[in-house]
Amino acid sequence: GQQLNQSPQSMFIQEGEDVSMNCTSSSIFNTWLWYKQDPGEGPVLLIALYKAGELTSNGRLTAQFGITRKDSFLNISASIPSDVGIYFCAGLNYNQGGKLIFGQGTELSVKP
Amino acid sequence: KAGVTQTPRYLIKTRGQQVTLSCSPISGHRSVSWYQQTPGQGLQFLFEYFSETQRNKGNFPGRFSGRQFSNSRSEMNVSTLELGDSALYLCASIQDRASYNEQFFGPGTRLTVL
Numbered sequence: 001g002q003q004l005n006q007s008p009q010s011m012f013i014q015e016g017e018d019v020s021m022n023c024t025s026s027s028i029f030n031t032w033l034w035y036k037q038d039p040g041e042g043p044v045l046l047i048a049l050y051k052a053g054e055l056t057s058n059g060r061l062t063a064q065f066g067i068t069r070k071d072s073f074l075n076i077s078a079s080i081p082s083d084v085g086i087y088f089c090a091g092l093n094y095n096q097g098g099k100l101i102f103g104q105g106t107e108l109s110v111k112p
Numbered sequence: 113k114a115g116v117t118q119t120p121r122y123l124i125k126t127r128g129q130q131v132t133l134s135c136s137p138i139s140g141h142r143s144v145s146w147y148q149q150t151p152g153q154g155l156q157f158l159f160e161y162f163s164e165t166q167r168n169k170g171n172f173p174g175r176f177s178g179r180q181f182s183n184s185r186s187e188m189n190v191s192t193l194e195l196g197d198s199a200l201y202l203c204a205s206i207q208d209r210a211s212y213n214e215q216f217f218g219p220g221t222r223l224t225v226l
Binding site (some may be wrong): 003031033035040041042043044045048050088090092094096097098099100101102103104105 | 116143145147153154155156157160167168170202204206212213214215216217218219220
């Protein structure tokens with residue numbers, strides 16, 4: 001099935017460090033979304049981006065919608081242990097209804 | 113406001129059997145999408161229902177089907193189960209077609225096929 005290219009696949013960082021992950025696609029999207037999934041739970045929406053070039057923050061999280069509409073990145077500043085989990089990017093084209101195309105995920109581990 | 117409910121949370125079946133999974137969206141939400149999550153393929157879109165009609169379908173075989181009821185609750189059915197159908201099945205609740213960017217996921221049903 002179709003997937004976005006998300007990197008890195010996993011990260012092991014020290015508490016307090018900043019984290020950056022990104023997604024790229026061969027197709028353009030109208031909307032980019034970033035989700036976090038904890039073990040045994042469904043993905044939870046963190047940030048939604050609607051316009052090329054848009055930069056949006058949610059607390060310590062900052063995400064940007066790439067100018068080409070084919071990429072997006074997510075930064076987490078000053079990581080804390082509860083940031084542990086799997087982060088997914090997802091692209092959405094309104095002409096495909098509610099179908100989200102997901103990246104493979106970035107597994108984040110934070111060492112206290 | 114209650115979140116998205118999926119039942120059962122865990123299910124074990126054997127090859128060849130069929131299974132029905134249920135999803136109750138957030139109250140007032142009219143659309144439900146289903147996704148399959150596996151370690152190898154990640155999250156893959158199965159189908160979307162809006163007002164009891166299938167609006168969109170992913171690239172899955174006909175063994176995967178679904179429906180939506182008038183109260184927006186949705187079920188998905190997998191017939192003639194195969195080992196590769198073992199996965200976490202997630203449903204997402206969407207208020208309406210203008211809110212596709214706000215999809216709220218349930219906790220999922222973990223299906224194991226033996």
